Amino acid sequence: MANTAAEKLRSMIPAAGAMAYPFLLDAFHLAVSPAAGPMSFGRLVLAALCLLAATAAPLLGLACAYWMTKAEPSSFELRARRLAYLSIAAPPLFVLTGVGLGLLHIPVSDELVWVAGWLAACLYVLFGSEQAERAPESAAIAASITRWRVTHGVAAAIILLYIAFHLTNHLLGWLGPEVHGAVMKAGRTVYRSSLIEPILVALMLFQVAVGMRLAWRWSSAPADAYRVFQIGSGVYLAAFIVTHLNSALVSARAVHHIDTNWAWASGAPTGLLHDAWSIRLVPHYALGVFFVLAHLTSGLRGILIAHGVAATLANRIWAAGLVAGGLVAIAIMSGLCGTRI
Secondary structure, three states, X not given: OOXXXXXXXXXXXXXXXXXXXXXXXXXXXXXXXXXXXXXXXXXXXXXXXXXXXXXXXXXXXXXXXXXOOOOXXXXXXHHHHHHHHHHHOHHHHHHHHHHHHHHOOOXXXXXXXXXXXXXXXHHHHHHOOOOOOOOOOOHHHHHHHHHHHHHHHHHHHHHHHHHHHXXXXXXXXXXXXXXXXXXXXXXXXXXXXXXXXXXXXXXXXXXHHHHHHHHHHHOOOOOOHHHHHHHHHHHHHHHHHHHHHHHHHHHHHHHOOOOOOHHHXXXXXXXXXXXXXXXXXXXHHHHHHHHHHHHHHHHHHHHHHHOOOOHHHHHHHHHHHHHHHHHHHHHHHHHHOOOOX
């Protein structure tokens, strides 16, 4: 049965949220800008609501992706579902847009490019081919996907060593930039060595490629809330990894020869919260920390269930992982924004 006009418009909600994302950040900046006068309680509340709404925009895409999940989607419904998954990655994609335009020396507003890109995506979803995609089902293909999934998990276990150090190092920002810098300097002797760094970068890019292959495959199949979350968090992390590598390795280190230290990460001297450009890094970093821990917990949940652990217990471990991820994200962002012990 053909989708009605109302259904098609509803399917554009995630894209609308993504398009609104930079303007919510603009509203936050205007609310906290010293040029607007002394900070009042009303402006403080408005700023908090704008930042909260911007951070929640990817979660809107996650909710819509689940709402759009059907056993037999039409071609349009499948495109709309994948657009919803893409909207989850709005924060890193917006950072990538800004940094990319700067690297290419294109004097065009990143917000203009951003809106134009999402409008083009909406037009593709609304007026794309009506021939439904049907992934061929065979034992060989299923076995191939399983092998890629296992490989993805093994690579993640290796990368987890770096992630654990990196997040712990950021948490030490509560003790001050000097402590963070000293620990990072020691860590760099390992992960920036001529042997380890190329392997680490290659593993990251491998994870992106394999993760997107799995996400593309699974996004066309029926999924429960846990699988939808795993796909959505994976899409966010793929965009985050590409964006972070571009910002740190290409823009900062290769082009501008900037040390990617605490000052770089915290937007010194202005700070993340008071700079019109850097405010986009707050949801970008915060959700990056949350989703990396939540995605790992989602993978752990699947492993536990596959090895006979009761689904109820595995689900509780998953929920605890999400809570822990949220708390770690808040702690790290608080440190980057100036909180100290």
